[in-house]
Amino acid sequence: MSLLTPAIRPSAVARLNPVAKLAVALIVSCALLLSIDWISAGVALVLEAILLFWCGLSARQFWLRTAPVWIAAPMASVTTVLYGQDSGATLWQFGFVSVTDGSLALGLAIGLRVLAIGLPGIVLLATTDPTDLADGLAQVLKLPARFVLGGLAGLRLVGMFIEDWHSLTLARRARGVGDGGGVAGAFRRFIGPAFALLVISVRRGSKLATAMEARGFGSNEPRTWARVSVFGAADAALVGLGFLIAGTAIAVAVWAGTWSFVLA
Known part of the structure; x- marks a missing residue:
């Protein structure tokens, strides 16, 4: 992808x-x-x-x-x-x-x-x-593996970020929240999902960081790569x-x- x-x-x-x-x-x-x-x-x-x-x-x-x-x-x-x-x-x-x-x-x-x-x-x-880019940055440019893997994990969450925004928008529309017209209505339709998405992103980022640390992604030991x-x-x-x-x-x-x- x-x-x-x-x-x-x-x-x-x-x-x-x-x-x-x-x-x-x-x-x-x-x-x-x-x-x-x-x-x-x-x-x-x-x-x-x-x-x-x-x-x-x-x-x-x-x-x-x-x-x-x-x-x-x-x-x-x-x-x-x-x-x-x-x-x-x-x-x-x-x-x-x-x-x-x-x-x-x-x-x-x-x-x-x-x-x-x-x-x-x-x-x-x-x-x-994204995985090919991470492989290249780590193996060709010799960037730190921790930095590269953290960036890769963030890029992989972009798709989920877009899906969350779409789901939040549909859920608010189903509840009739922020359906008012004009500039004020458009502002409310943006601010509500944006704040909710911020909270979701912080929580998901914290869980992902903990999971990656538990699996040894934060180690300073030399890493191996599945693809050359x-x-x-x-x-x-x-x-x-x-x-x-x-x-x-x-x-x-x-x-x-x-x-x-x-x-x-």
Whole structure:
């Protein structure tokens, strides 16, 4: 089962080591954070689209999983255009809100960067099994087993968290609680289940921690792993592809003269 969906089609990217996929997302993200220009972000987004095509997500799964990013990108872009730093010719102004050539370019760069950074992370995460990720973090990156197993246990509870929310909502609806209309009704419908879910989560987390300690998961002794996580040539090629995407985006931006190092 993947982190976000249980029905991912087998694909070349999905079968790769999760550590390699995590490395690619971090490499591209770090490269795009070095400058704020629309060319580097646009080039990276185009190159990422080629890679994401092989991730095994159907069109419906892709749009559902990445919907928050597609919503956040235009909002960040519009906000930057209206309230970002002004430079160049003024195109429109109303009170303290103004749109200039510089704010338009900055808004476009911010929107493309949100997409270029967010899409790979979400899609690659959707094709990753939590247990495979834990195996990779512990065996390839040599992270502490206690930290890795605790994170894995938390990820495994995400599905139960969603089911609990759904059950609480249905139970309250059956009792006629929080059916009032308007903003106040919507607020009550959210606060009630949210508080109940918080209590359930704390209790379940405490029980899980006690059970894991009783089974020796908190021991400092070296652990064995049921499945071997191998970082092979295909995984190294994926990491190299991440460096290629980042390097190409930076090189094109420098060539076009839009590259502006944020720390300069």
